[in-house]
Amino acid sequence: QVQLVESGGGLVQAGGSLRLSCAASGRPSSNYAMGWFRQAPGKEREFVARISQTGDTWNYADFVKGRFTISRDDAKNTLYLQMNSLKPEDTAVYFCTGSGRTYYYTSDSRSDWDFWGQGTQVTVST
Numbered sequence: 014q015v016q017l018v019e020s021g022g023g024l025v026q027a028g029g030s031l032r033l034s035c036a037a038s039g040r041p042s043s044n045y046a047m048g049w050f051r052q053a054p055g056k057e058r059e060f061v062a063r064i065s066q067t068g069d070t071w072n073y074a075d076f077v078k079g080r081f082t083i084s085r086d087d088a089k090n091t092l093y094l095q096m097n098s099l100k101p102e103d104t105a106v107y108f109c110t111g112s113g114r115t116y117y118y119t120s121d122s123r124s125d126w127d128f129w130g131q132g133t134q135v136t137v138s139t
């Protein structure tokens with residue numbers, strides 16, 4: 014099993030940037046497709062981005078395209094989410110996730126993802 018711990022959340026003004034990190038332990042993160050989801054108060058958890066085991070293929074939700082970048086450093090067993098041009102509607106708890114499936118068998122569905130971090134709060138003020 015893999016344990017995931019997110020960090021890097023916080024309070025930022027609209028238009029600002031944050032970089033989230035997700036440290037993996039237990040097994041090499043390179044074995045897994047990785048992703049980010051988020052959950053705003055009163056809403057369902059939603060897909061944000063995912064990246065392949067090799068780090069050369071990725072996919073984003075439409076609402077973050079051009080603003081967020083997902084990346085991974087498997088030498089450090091760490092996943093990142095660079096978030097630029099943040100908007101108040103990006104306010105949510107952000108969750109790191111991993112899947113034992115090959116990347117092409119993952120999707121934006123929560124059921125495709127096997128293990129989760131505890132989340133980190135991102136708050137964007139106006």
